[in-house]
Amino acid sequence: MDDFYRDYILDHYRNPRNFGHLEKSDAQAEDLNPLCGDQIRIELALDDGVVRDVRFSGKGCAISQASASMLTERVKGMKLADVAKLSKDAVLEDVGIGISPTRMKCAMLGLRVLRSAAIGELAGWPDEE
Amino acid sequence: MIATDGKTEQIIADFPILARPTSRGKRLVYLDSAATSQKPRAVIQALVDYYEQYNANIHRGVYEIAARATAEFERARVKLARFIGADAREVVWVRNTTEAINLVAYSWGNAHVRAGDAILLTELEHHSDLVPWQLLAERTGAQLRFIPTDDSGRYVLDDLDALLDGCKLVACAHVSNTLGTILPLETVVPRAHAAGAVVLVDGAQGAPHLPVDVKAIDADFYTFSGHKMLGPTGIGVLYGKHTLLEAMPPFFSGGDMIRKVEYAHTTFSDPPRRFEAGTSNNADAIAFGVAVDYLHEVGMPWVREHERRLTAYALERLAGFEARGLAIYGPRDPATISGVISFNLADVHAHDLASILDTEGICVRAGHHCTMPLMEKMGWAATARASFYIYNTEADIDALCDGLEKAARVFGI
Ligand SMILES: Cc1ncc(COP(=O)(O)O)c(C=O)c1O
Numbered sequence: 001m002d003d004f005y006r007d008y009i010l011d012h013y014r015n016p017r018n019f020g021h022l023e024k025s026d027a028q029a030e031d032l033n034p035l036c037g038d039q040i041r042i043e044l045a046l047d048d049g050v051v052r053d054v055r056f057s058g059k060g061c062a063i064s065q066a067s068a069s070m071l072t073e074r075v076k077g078m079k080l081a082d083v084a085k086l087s088k089d090a091v092l093e094d095v096g097i098g099i100s101p102t103r104m105k106c107a108m109l110g111l112r113v114l115r116s117a118a119i120g121e122l123a124g125w126p127d128e129e
Numbered sequence: 130m131i132a133t134d135g136k137t138e139q140i141i142a143d144f145p146i147l148a149r150p151t152s153r154g155k156r157l158v159y160l161d162s163a164a165t166s167q168k169p170r171a172v173i174q175a176l177v178d179y180y181e182q183y184n185a186n187i188h189r190g191v192y193e194i195a196a197r198a199t200a201e202f203e204r205a206r207v208k209l210a211r212f213i214g215a216d217a218r219e220v221v222w223v224r225n226t227t228e229a230i231n232l233v234a235y236s237w238g239n240a241h242v243r244a245g246d247a248i249l250l251t252e253l254e255h256h257s258d259l260v261p262w263q264l265l266a267e268r269t270g271a272q273l274r275f276i277p278t279d280d281s282g283r284y285v286l287d288d289l290d291a292l293l294d295g296c297k298l299v300a301c302a303h304v305s306n307t308l309g310t311i312l313p314l315e316t317v318v319p320r321a322h323a324a325g326a327v328v329l330v331d332g333a334q335g336a337p338h339l340p341v342d343v344k345a346i347d348a349d350f351y352t353f354s355g356h357k358m359l360g361p362t363g364i365g366v367l368y369g370k371h372t373l374l375e376a377m378p379p380f381f382s383g384g385d386m387i388r389k390v391e392y393a394h395t396t397f398s399d400p401p402r403r404f405e406a407g408t409s410n411n412a413d414a415i416a417f418g419v420a421v422d423y424l425h426e427v428g429m430p431w432v433r434e435h436e437r438r439l440t441a442y443a444l445e446r447l448a449g450f451e452a453r454g455l456a457i458y459g460p461r462d463p464a465t466i467s468g469v470i471s472f473n474l475a476d477v478h479a480h481d482l483a484s485i486l487d488t489e490g491i492c493v494r495a496g497h498h499c500t501m502p503l504m505e506k507m508g509w510a511a512t513a514r515a516s517f518y519i520y521n522t523e524a525d526i527d528a529l530c531d532g533l534e535k536a537a538r539v540f541g542i
Contacts, residue, residue, distance in 0.1 A: 005540065010541070037504075037511050060510070061480040061511075062478060063480070102484075
């Protein structure tokens with residue numbers, strides 16, 4: 001687990017990318033991990049079903065904050081439908097090293113919030129014929 | 130490392146888990162006894178003996194092992210009563226502190242608390258001594274008030290009499306599980322009684338760590354959990370003054386708590402059995418009795434002094450990290466706190482700190498410690514917490530400090 005705290009993880013923790021708020025967002029969600037109090041909010045700006053811009057905000061441990069930060073880098077330019085289907089493996093690939101089971105919830109908080117923003121938005125779209 | 134008095138080494142040898150290295154081959158440094166304590170061999174053996182030698186349901190079987198199970202179960206009640214200076218009929222078996230408080234909130238609270246009454250808590254309460262009263266207040270229209278704390282987690286009692294005005298009940302932690310603050314019960318209880326309030330003391334962190342005499346404290350109710358004081362999980366005690374228990378209606382109902390049942394009507398047993406519906410946690414109650422035997426043998430004044438000494442040593446060693454951003458929360462006076470220290474290291478989140486300490490075999494708690502309103506008030510997102518018990522030594526605190534060095538290194542502090 002101590003191997004987890006690599007330089008790039010600490011860098012994302014201390015200098016989170018896409019941190020803050022969008023002036024105007026098309027989809028958003030937030031959630032917390034009640035066990036440790038980690039909080040993440042994600043806002044998405046969309047263009048024709050594609051993520052044009054993203055911001056996250058929140059507080060918590062290095063694992064939750066760094067993985068959310070890396071996630072925001074990954075989703076820019078992605079189709080919202082693909083964002084909704086992002087898997088755990090994508091996050092694990094980003095963070096690059098095994099997370100202990102006790103901390104998995106921290107690592108996946110950003111993903112959970114992101115997917116719920118995407119799914120919530122998609123649910124409001126008219127069905128395609 | 131400071132030499133201990135030899136007694137601690139003997140105690141350590143009684144706890145099998147402390148001899149088991151972690152999966153990384155580290156010595157287990159257990160600093161989370163405020164969450165739950167480890168168990169001595171005698172307590173574990175009592176559980177095995179019950180199931181291997183005399184497992185039977187109590188208070189009904191006529192055969193030999195049932196008689197033995199009943200006798201041991203009731204003997205454990207007597208031991209618990211003696212441990213806190215109570216009478217056996219004032220000791221109600223419950224699952225844990227949380228259940229004990231809920232029992233009082235429903236049985237006593239529903240019968241006595243009315244709209245407009247006040248219930249006085251403190252700002253340091255564990256959720257278990259807060260949420261049941263919030264629900265009681267919602268059911269009855271009563272109002273919650275709080276004894277405030279200052280920035281370092283000390284109680285501010287200046288306005289106590291005003292807070293007590295119109296109060297039906299005071300419910301307060303004997304010892305805070307987050308900051309270790311000991312409530313001056315000798316001040317609060319007499320004034321609460323003078324104001325006409327009934328006093329429930331949440332002793333979850335009191336009974337394990339301080340000598341407790343419920344008659345001297347003059348608590349009306351005192352609640353605690355076996356698992357935090359060398360006993361098994363699933364067993365705890367509600368102490369209640371007999372006159373109060375006698376007048377209270379049942380909380381749970383069913384078998385084992387009745388005198389006579391007719392199809393339409395039931396008369397209930399006297400306390401404590403009135404409050405013990407259904408088959409009890411027999412083995413765990415008996416093993417809890419063995420746990421308090423062990424604590425009695427060690428001596429509660431020794432427990433308190435041992436923890437006071439460790440706390441003083443820990444505060445002194447931790448202060449050495451303050452220049453690198455270590456924040457220590459709570460009163461810094463070992464005479465007014467129990468063996469609990471909450472802290473944070475610079476910008477390292479408590480969970481990350483606990484994860485790094487874990488790689489060295491060091492167990493600390495990280496988070497809000499079931500005191501979310503306190504964390505919010507103090508502006509702490511989360512804290513790491515080290516807590517001590519009879520099997521801890523200065524060597525454990527040295528290990529904690531080595532672990533903090535490692536965390537500081539990893540995070541480049
Ligand atoms: C002060 C305090 N009250 C109540 C409780 C709840 O105890 P239990 O979970 O055994 O019911 C705890 C346990 O952490 C505690 O520390």
